[in-house]
Amino acid sequence: MPHVPPRLITKRGIPAGQAAKEMVHVSATPVLALRGVSKRFGAVQALTDVDLEVHAGEVVALVGDNGAGKSTLVKTIAGVHPIDEGVIEWEGNPVSINKPHDAQGLGVATVYQDLALCDNLDVVGNLFLGRELLHRGVIDEVTMEKQARELLSTLSIRIPSVRIPIASLSGGQRQVVAIARSLIGDPKVVILDEPTAALGVEQTAQVLDLVERLRERDLGVILISHNMADVKAVADTVAVLRLGKNNGFFPVKSTSHEEIIAAITGATDNAVTRRAERRTTEAAK
């Protein structure tokens, strides 16, 4: 194994990214890597020395309790909150992400929880919102509709019609349209913030299917989720944040539900600490 700086060794002893490399399909150089990233909001240290790696064709679940720093981490990658310290690497090279435009230019697409869809526009209008195709200065509805159909079909997304207003779609359908829209700019990394939080069982399955389509297209996916069943169903790697710091990287296949929960809540920490304390007390007797 190559030399790994101590900072990249997690509490469980798995170096950042090693969990992913246990998967055969994953290439060695991550498409996106965060190394020692810190971010402060006034007196609040939201992120401290955080590492994260995402490879092409890998789904990384980013989990952690409320306030753990998940949204902040995603926003540093998306260029909403530039980092204070650390390095962001894109395909192995350091890059600056200071504004959303920088992230988009690299190939990062983010689907936020509120989706920001326009209810009064139809599916085509939403997919191409802000990126409308023009033909001789006029919006080219025909080509946009054709491309919308093709995109939805390659993603196996079934929508009654691409010409119905977004307002008439179900929550799951809206979510898949929002994810499909993020692919219009041909990104390499897609970040999904709690895509199934408001959905029922069947609609959740539809979204998880779509996440698998994204992986098949060799995209790197960062999936924020509170739902361990979703994480187990679709992620390759789980990155746990706790109090703004890394608290473990786990290969999903060989990690139990309980181990992930323990890392989220810090139960592992506490058990270890209590044991160490007990030993110290016993030794002193």
Ligand SMILES: Nc1ncnc2c1ncn2[C@@H]1O[C@H](COP(=O)(O)OP(=O)(O)O)[C@@H](O)[C@H]1O
């Ligand atoms: N724009 C902001 N200004 C000040 N504090 C913030 C801001 N965004 C997040 N925080 C703080 O940073 C910490 C991490 O929050 P967040 O990234 O939203 O966590 P999560 O998404 O895991 O629930 C919290 O203490 C939160 O209050």
Ligand SMILES: [Mg+2]
């Ligand atoms: Mg959040």
